Amino acid sequence: MRGLQGGEWRPGEAIPSELELAARFRVSQGTVRKAIDELAAENLLVRRQGKGTFVATHNEEKIQYRFLRLQPEDGMPPLRMQRQFLDCRRLRAPSDVARALDLRAGDTVVQIRRTLSQSGVAVVLDDIWLPGSLFKGLTAERLSEYRGPLYSLFESEFGVRMIRAEEKIRAVVADEATAVVLSVQAGAPLLSVERLSMTYGDKPVELRRGLYNTHGHHYRNELS
Template sequence: MSSTPSSAADGAPAAGASLTPAFSPLYQQIKGLILHSLQHGEWKPGEAIPSETELAARFRVSQGTVRKAIDELAAENLVMRRQGKGTFVATHAEQQVQYRFLKLQPDNGDVRGEAPAERTVVECRRVRASADVARALALRTGDAVMQARRVLSFAGVPTILEDIWLPGQAFKGLTAGQMAGYQGPTYAMFELDFGVRMVRAEEKLRAVLPDPAQAQWLAVDTSTPLLSVERLAYTYNDAPMELRRGLYRTDTHHYHNELS
C-alpha cells in the first residue's frame, strides 16, 4: 500500500462550497490508512505491524504523527502494544481481549477463574434472512445467512441460550461441529477460520419471560425472569457481522459492566 495522506488547502472555501471541513487531522488520516491495511488483511490478528519508524517512512510523516494514530487504535482495542516487542494486531485469542465482550460473570468469583463453558450446538444451518435480521446485518431480506443456536452451561447448569446470525457469504461452510469443537473463544475461531475480526459491539438489555421451548433448554420454569441481551457485533469500518440474541439465567451469574 503506497497511499500517502492528502494535505488540506489553505484559504477560504469557494462560493457555494459546503461549510463542512473537507480535511481531517493528519494523524487521523494515518489512522485511516492503517485501518485500511487491517481491514484488507495485510497484518493478521496476533501479528506485529511495522514499527512506528517504518510506518513514518512509508507514509512520509513524522514518527510522532504515527504514534498518535497508533495511540487511538490501541485505545479502541484494535492493536496492542507489548513493551520491548512492538505493536500487534489485537486478537480475541489474547487473554485480556477475549473477555472484553463477555459481561456475564459468576456471583462467586471472577470469570477468569470459572471453568470454560460447556457448549451444546443445537443447530447450525444456512437460511434466508428475515427482514429484521437482514436489516441488522445490512443485507437484503432473503439473503443467505448462517443461523446457529447453542446452549452454554457452567458446572453442568445450562445458563445461556444463544441464537446467532452471520452473513452467509463471509461465513460460508460454518458447521455445528466447528462451533462446538473449537476450544477457544468463538470470536477467535471467526478470526482463524474466516478472517473476520469483531472489533466492537452494541447491546440491548431487557428482562423477559421464556417461552416453553426456551425454558426447556435452560431447565427453568416459564415464570422465571431471564435477562435478554441482543448484541450486534461489527468488524472494521462499522460493518455488521453478527447478530446475537441471548437469554441468560441470573440465579448464579450477573451482568457486569465497567463505565468510565
C-alpha cells in the same frame, strides 16, 4: 487503520515500527505513536514490551471474552463456561435479521443456537445469525470440533474479526421452551441481550440474541 482493514497486517502479526510508519506516511513519530495508542485502546493493536506492536487477535487472553459481560456471583471467570451447540443451519434471512445485518431480502444466513453452562447448568441460550456469504463452510461439526473462543474461529478460518458491538438489554420472562433449556420455571425472569457486532468500517457481521439466567450471575459493564 487502512492497513488493518485491507488485511496488509493480519491478526497476530507485528506491524512496522513507529519510525518506519512515520516515514511511510510522511508524518511525525509522535503522530504515529498517538494513532497506535488510540488503536490499542480500541483493542485493535497490542503492545508487547520489548517485542513491538501486533495486530490484536481474539486469541489474546485479555480480549477474547471482552464482549461477554455475564459474571458469576461466586467470582468464577466466565471463560470457564462450557458450550453446547444445539443447531447450525443455513436459511434465508428473516426480514428483521436481514435489516440488522444490512442484507438483502432472501440472502442466506447461518443460524447457530447454543448454550453456555457453568457447573453443568445452562446459563445462556444464544441464537447467533451470520451472513452466509462470509461464513461458507461453517458447519455444526466444525463448531463442535473447535476448542477456542468462537470469535477466534471466525477470525482465523473466515477472516472476519469482531471490532466492536452494540447491545440492547431488557427484562423478559421465560417461555416454556426456553425454560426447559435453562432449567427454570416458565415465567421466570431472564435478561434478554441483543448484540450487533461489527467488523472494520462498522460493517455488521453478527446478530446475537441471548437469554441469560441471572439467578447466580450479574451483568457487569464498565463505563468511562
